[in-house]
Amino acid sequence: MGMGISALLSGLVFGAGLTVSRMIDPSKVIGFLDVAGNWDPTLAVVMAGALMVTLPAFALAKRRVKTLIGHPLTLPAPGQIDTPLIAGAILFGIGWGLGGFCPGPGLAALAFGLGKPLVFVAAMVAGMVGYGFVAKKTNV
């Protein structure tokens, strides 16, 4: 099995999981973020369910140097808690709160039609490309 097939399968299950848990619905996400309103804890349960799998699975992966199909397995090295991390998280948080979409659900919501989800995804792509361009110019 090649990396392409693996990634396709993983993406399919990931997108299906976002759909089943209804995290592709911005009103569900904003219901979670709206702690002072009619609070909906659904997103917390989704995160907990995902972590129930990734916590043991990533702990096991730390002991290996190769994947099951022989590719190198290197987890990201521990990084610093620096200004770009915090500033980026703040900008992302504002955008997430305004629209109710983060990157995964935004992309998966394209399956629901090319109106508003496409507007969000196009703007997100523009933001990423713009950031990459500026970062390359300034050599950050």
Added chain:
Amino acid sequence: MENFTPVSALIGGLMIGLASTFLLWTTGRIAGISGILGGLLSFERTNLRWRAAFVVGLIFGPVLVSEFGPGITPITIDADIPLLIAAGLLVGIGTRLGSGCTSGHGVCGIGRLSVRSLVATVVFMATAAITVFVARHVLAGGV
């Protein structure tokens, strides 16, 4: 809390965890959506194939649920077009600057016990909650 849907949330969450695990255990890569999409859009010419395959899978995941699964509940997008453009730009710039989003920092980063990812997750969740509070309860007068 009458909107709370814990059973489907747990099932969907487990699926997301399994998908992230499968990607790591086979390809050795982290299922961070902003990193995967950002990599596709960057100037590097490597890793294009698996990243593109993941994004295609992600977009067709909901189709899988509607055709072969329990069906899908319609989604509600309250934000108007200008707001969605602002939201998209902020999400795009913020996730690249901060090196991750809900999947990369949240599900995978916390999953590998990264303090950096935990801090990022707490910061973007708190900022998003404050943003919703201001938009819904301060500016809109409590809708």
